[in-house]
Amino acid sequence: MSLRIGIDIGSTTVKVVVLDEDNKLLFRSYERHYSKTRERACETLHSIEDMLKGQKVRLVITGSAGLGVAKASDIDFVQEVYATAAAVREYYPDTDAVIELGGEDAKIIFFGGALEERMNGSCAGGTGAFIDQMATLMNVSVDDLDALSLKHEKIYPIASRCGVFAKSDIQPILNQGGRKEDVAASIFQAVVDQTVAGLTQGRELKGKIVFLGGPLHFLQGLRQRFVETLHLDEEHAIFPEDGDCFAGIGAALCATDYEERPFEEVLKLLEESVDARTSVDTMPPLFTDQKDYDAFLARHNANHPPEVDVNTYAGPAWLGIDAGSTTTKMALITADGGLLYTYYHSNQGNPVAIVLEQLKKIYALCGDRIQLKGAAVTGYGEDLIKNAFSCDLGLVETVAHYNAAAHFNPDVDFIIDIGGQDMKCFKIRNGAVDSIMLNEACSSGCGSFIETFAKALGYDIASFSKLGLFSPHPVNLGSRCTVFMNSSVKQAQKDGASVEDISAGLSISIVKNAVYKVIRAANADDLGKHIVVQGGTFLNDAVLRAFEQELDRNVTRPTIAGLMGAFGAALAARNLHLEKSAILDAKALETFTHSAKPVTCGLCTNHCSLTVNQFDGGRRFISGNRCSRPLGKEKVENPDLMRYKYQKLRAMAGKGTGTGARGRIGIPFGLNMYENLPYWFTFFTKLNFEVVLSPESSRKLYIKGQHTIPSDTVCYPAKLLHGHVEALVEEGVDAIWYPCMSYNNDEGIGDNHYNCPVVAYYPELLAANVPALKETKFLDPYVGLWRHKDFAKRISKLMSAEFGIPEKETKAAVKAAYEAYDAYVQDVRETGRQYVEYARGHNMPVVVICGRPYHIDPEINHGINDLITSFGFVLVTEDALSYLEGYAPRKVLNQWTFQSRMYNAARYVCTQPDMQVVQLVSFGCGTDAITTDELRSILEEGGKLYTQLKIDDISNLGAVTIRIRSLMAAMEARKDAAEH
Structure with missing residues (x-):
């Protein structure tokens, strides 16, 4: 029998495998192709020419980038899932599932009956490319990342859906002194979570699992995270010796079914295909000639600050530091914006050490000739650097960038800043x-x-x-x-x-x-x-x-485009008009020390991951906290309607007049239950049920239900429901009540009063996807609370059929439930009115959060309400104001209750000088794709600022803080303009 060759051309690597007639591996190679796929394959085959010369071979190509090569060279192709399955059946016949991670592809294949494959679609989070990106971010090789991960002590929650999301989680941890070992393991954990949540799509991973692909073959730390997360023992977690080349081995096995050809012939076919060309879609050139380019350069190079020689200059100077997410920038300027000294470099995850070294250098250059009159800091690491070196001012980066832009173009009306990752x-x-x-x-x-x-x-x-x-x-x-x-x-x-x-x-x-x-x-x-x-x-x-x-x-592009944040901070320091800067002097720097250790705060349910930074002289700075309590300050609680509503609803658990004689009924505390809980709670306690609420949402609760989530793109509030219903089943309730509701109550402010489609029908999805619900009575009927008379009849029939409850009793419970719901709505409106009065009595601005009922859940909003009130705002929600405006036609179809409330609240805010709107949008929300533009236009036409905060399962509030502080700065600037 002839030799069989399998070539697996993946997104980043080429694998070549040769098998003999007994399926023994004679040769294997695994190499990166740097986009030169056919050349790489030919080079590898040339390297084993001695073994194959004059032989007849059967050659098959597979892999995500293999089809094009196979077509161009007229060589047989086999689909990679089919090839992988062939190898798995040959060597591990009792396999239940395969997890394979490649360069850009991630897939799970389920065996048992028909083959079922799940693959990543629109994003490459959780693949080898993602791991490469993260290693680059941390400035280590992938092998070093692996070695670091094996020494971890704790795991941080890191988003894996996209490299950018992950960066925005990792960067603050590094900037705030988190251990690289912990971050490395957290990156691998993120890959595991992405694979389990994104690819299983609700199907359980159990039994014997074979792990394949380069990342799982080479990275011990990644293996460890998979084994621990899936609770596998050695018998059930299989890592084949040639797991990196397994699809290639499968292709070679499949080659048995194809014709044999002389080795020289297939090599020639492959080599000739290298030169195949097809047409390319092209665009006009950027520059036609050198003259064109020179004129372009002359125009842009004119925007430069004056050059000053730091070695001869004598007089005052101001320092600006921009501690960015990946780089640290510094600018030392004179009174007219002349540049004495600049610095721009990667911060290697340790901005404090970089700033320390640069400050020493600046002091050495300045000597006694130059007096530092002010120092300001901006960027991600603002708080850390300000506290470490006693800078005079910390300012939000949007304001720093505006200062710098206005210096070069006083009429500037739009600034675009493109950095490394943001x-x-x-x-x-x-x-x-x-x-x-x-x-x-x-x-x-x-x-x-x-x-x-x-x-x-x-x-x-x-x-x-x-x-x-x-x-x-x-x-x-x-x-x-x-x-x-x-x-x-x-x-x-x-x-x-x-x-x-x-x-x-x-x-x-x-x-x-x-x-x-x-x-x-x-x-x-x-x-x-x-x-x-x-x-x-x-x-x-x-x-x-x-x-x-x-x-x-x-x-306009200033010649210092990369330093604009630091330059703008230096200008802000200059405008403080100080006699002398409070920044640490050269003497203090000699004894400067810094150490950082991670701790988890236990003062409230947020359990923030804190980093405690210790400096010389007993100074310390705590970062990662969402409130001031770990700093030893009493938590200042400004009026906050989000917190008020959450606590009021949560307090219902364990209350109620029911005796529990009819059993225990579980209600999942999520999605529209934040709207309707007062109704259902009263209804069931009046019928003598004991109502059991699911526990408060948490990351842990999300992970409990993660394996049953069928869609990766649905919003986080919906994903959380899987954990809520599982927790109720564990609680051993007699039944779970979670009805489908196409409509909300009609408040008369929109063209219709639909529920969001996800909210309305999620109970049906849970019934189909959560196996645990088979262990209890799960009631998810369609109900129409807004049709008062009709509803009482229908629910009476249902209660009679399910629990044998007489109609009269049910109708009395319905009446009490409507009264309880109305009382709750009135209470929210009245409390909102009191909070606004409080704000006006204490001269405080009001932020109106426009979101959904479930945005009051701390796990969903990540404590954004605490952050907003910590900046001195009073916070009310849209439902406390929406009734103050009547119906008005909108440009878009206004058919969803929650959005109608937002529009009305925004219209009301436009009439109030001391209010601004912040809109919360859950990532992946379909209906908000339409509403955000409408809300923006209402506010901008009414002369208000529009601030949108996108929230997901990521709890890093860096971008949120920038937006809130920029909103404050804009309000301040408007106030100043009005006074002058």
Whole structure:
């Protein structure tokens, strides 16, 4: 029998396997292909030419990038799931499931009966590429990341749905002194959670599981996290010796069914296919010639601050520090904004050490000639650096960037700042930051996006970007997820596009992502007439040129685009007009020490992961807290209607007049139960049931139900319900009551009064997907509370059928329940009125949170209400104000109760000088995709600011804090403008 060869061409690697007639492995290789797929495969086959010369072989190709190669070379192809399954059946016939992680693909194959495969769709979170990205972020190799993870002591919750989300969780932990060992293990845990929650889609992972793919083959720490999370023993967790090449082995096994050919013939077919070319979708060039480029450079290089020689200058100076998420920037300026000293470097996860070293350097340069009159700090690490070095001022980064932009262009009306992984855009109105847009879900328009490709193609970012300047045919790569862009880039390469064409295409793609995905602009006028661009990414001339071409207008790029945050902070320090800065002097720096240790706060149910930073002289700074209690301060509780409603509803547990004679009925405390609990609680206690509420939401409760969640894209509030119903089953209740409700009560303020589709019908999804519910009576009938008379009849029949309760008793309970619901609604409105009065009596601004009933759940809102009230606001919710405005037609179909309330509350806020709106949106909410634009237009037409906070299962409040503080700064600036 001839030798069989399997070639598995994946998204990042090529695996080649040779089997003999007894299925013995004669050769295996696993190598990265850096987008040169066919070349890599040919090189590997050449390396084993001696073994195969003159032989007849059967060769089959498989893998996510293999189909194109197979077609071009006319070699047989087998689908990778089929190949993997063939190898698993051959070597581990009693397997129940396979988990395979590749470079960009993650899949689970369930065996037993028909093969069932689940694969990642629109995102590459939880794959090898994600792990590579995280290792780069932490400035270690993947092997080092693995070694670190094996020494962990605690696991932090880190989002794995997207590299950007994960970065925004990891960065604060590192910046606040968290241990790299713990972060490394947390990254692997995030991959496990993504695989279990995202790919099982509700099907249970049990029995014998085979783990395949490069990451699971090479990374011991990742294996450990999977084994512990899935509670597997050695018998049930199988890591094959050749797990990294398993699909290749499967392809070789499948080759048995295909014809044999001389080895030389298949090698020739593969080699000739390398030169195959197809047409590429191209765009006009960025620059036509050198003259065109020189004129562009001259225009932009004119925007520079005066140069001053630090070695000869004598006089006062001001320091600005921008402690960013991945880099630390510093600027020392003179009174007219001249630059004495600048610094821009990666902070290697330890900004304190960097600032310490730079301050010593600055003092050495300054000597006695230069007096430091003020120091200000901004950015992610603001609090830490301010406390460590006693800086005079901490300011929110939006204000720092505006200061700097206005210095170069006093008429600026739009600022766009593209950094390594985040993008910030702010509109300026009347001299204040008005609306803020941040990239929440995706980093495809950011600097790290180009950097990723530059590295993959073997260039550094500066030389890679220059390559595209004069490309005659930039490739049209569209605007998509970074990881999927990989596929577009590879396709373009296969189709013959040069590296120059790809570099130019990526620069244009970044701009399209920024303009159409983050800013969501309809045209250039949506941005403004006077646009200032900044951030390291705009130092890239190709990106800047693409931006000007896309908008068809010239913009301002200061030569210090990457230092604008630090420069703006220095200007703010100058405007303090201090005699002398309080920053630590050269002498104090000599004895400066810093250590950090992680602790978990137990003072309330939030259980914040804190980092305690110790400095010399007994100074300490605690970060990661959402309130002031761990700092030893009494918690100042400003009026907060979110907290009031939550505590009032939660207090119902254990109350009630029911004797429990008819049994215990469980009610899951989630979604629309935040709206209807007063009703159902009264109804069942009146019927002498004991009502048992599910426990308070928590991350732990979410993980309890995680394995039964069938959809990865549904909102977090819905995902939590799985844990709530499982907890009720464990509690041993006699029945669980969770009805489907297409409509809410009609409040007369919209065109209709529908419930959100997810909220309305989630009980049916739970019934179908949570096996534990078979152990109890799960009642999920359709009910219409808004049809009072009809409802009483229908529910009487149901109660009679299920529990044998007489109609008269049920009707009396219905009457009492309606009264209890009305009393609750009135109480919320009255309490809201009192809170507004309190605010006015104490001269405090009011924030109206526009969200859904379930946004009052602390696990869903992550303590955003505590954060807002800690800044000195009084907080009320939309349902306390929505009744104060009548019906008014809207531009969109206004058919959902919760949104109708938001619109009405926003209309009311427009009539009140001391109120502003903050909208909470749960990530993945379909109906809010429509409502946010409508809410924005109501507020902007009424002269108000619009602030939206997107929340998910991630509890890092960094971006939220920026928005709240920017809202405060804008309110302050408006107030100042009005007074002058």
